[in-house]
Amino acid sequence: MxxxxxxxxxxxxxxxxxxxxxxxxxxxxxxxxxxxxxxxxxxxxxxxxxxxxxxxxxxxxxxxxxxxxxPASPISCDRLPPADRPAVRLASRGDHWVVTGWCPAGWYKP
Known part of the structure; x- marks a missing residue:
């Protein structure tokens, strides 16, 4: 070489x-x-x-x-009472959007 x-x-x-x-x-x-x-x-x-x-x-x-x-998988916050459910956040990923939210356990993908 x-x-x-x-x-x-x-x-x-x-x-x-x-x-x-x-x-x-x-x-x-x-x-x-x-x-x-x-x-x-x-x-x-x-x-x-x-x-x-x-x-x-x-x-x-x-x-x-x-x-x-x-965490290897997203955290589920779907069992929270409606008043405690997180606000949604959008993140652009080129040609599409990713929806995430915040709950007491951290960011998650619904």
Whole structure:
């Protein structure tokens, strides 16, 4: 193998919707404990859903500490009494919208 072959860079790996959701959940956790401000959170969440590669997603978390445990599946708040049900939030994901809400257990996808 010659020098030019050794310096060939691999193409960036594409990010999946699940990975974008995971990054959003991690950002929400960091926001809940007071790290980014609300405008920073909104900016990073929008960037997460616009990210095409895993590296772009990693960059959104680079200045935040360690791994965050995020539930593998969304949290269900459908058993809350109507007065305690969360407000709905919309997030654009390119050609469609994702609906999420807040309940005492955290952000969830109804």
């Amino acid at each position: 010659n020098d030019s072959e050794e310096h060939i860079t691999r193409p960036a790996l594409r990010a999946s919707d699940a990975e974008r959701d995971q990054v959003e959940a991690q950002l929400q956790h960091h926001y809940a404990v007071g790290r980014p401000t609300l405008p920073e959170l909104e900016e990073r969440v929008a960037a997460a859903y616009e990210a095409r590669t895993r590296e772009q997603l990693r960059a959104l978390l680079r200045d935040l500490p360690g791994e965050v445990e995020v």
